[in-house]
């Protein structure tokens with residue numbers, strides 16, 4: 001692909017393979033109109049095909065604003081975060097049924113699996129529902145991994161009823 005040498009733009013000196021080359025004043029540019037890559041580096045050994053070294057904090061690569069997707073790019077992290085820490089992952093509905101009796105009022109706390117938080121929830125009353133009202137359905141104030149559902153008898157009844165509570169649990173990114 002590369003010939004024996006590519007001329008550097010700023011001083012006209014050749015690019016010599018196998019030696020250290022230095023471009024002092026301005027960027028050396030390769031411009032072409034091709035359907036394939038302009039530059040192709042193939043390393044048949046165990047090492048990388050390209051190494052970019054920059055000063056601390058400087059961007060190692062820059063692309064133009066309308067650039068498309070980098071095909072087959074396998075990036076492990078974005079903005080220092082693992083994929084499991086970005087957006088919403090691992091959505092899971094966790095349910096818990098409370099005591100089946102006539103006690104009023106009563107609550108059920110649904111706990112998400114370790115590492116997950118409850119981003120939503122709700123539930124239903126099972127049994128004699130006529131006189132039962134849900135008065136609380138919320139994330140636990142002191143524990144974001146739990147959802148609370150509470151209900152009471154609007155008119156006292158001897159009938160049994162049970163809270164069937166659900167929590168929508170997800171792996172959430174680190175704030």
Ligand SMILES: [Ca+2]
Nearest residue numbers: 102103157158
């Ligand atoms: Ca009762």
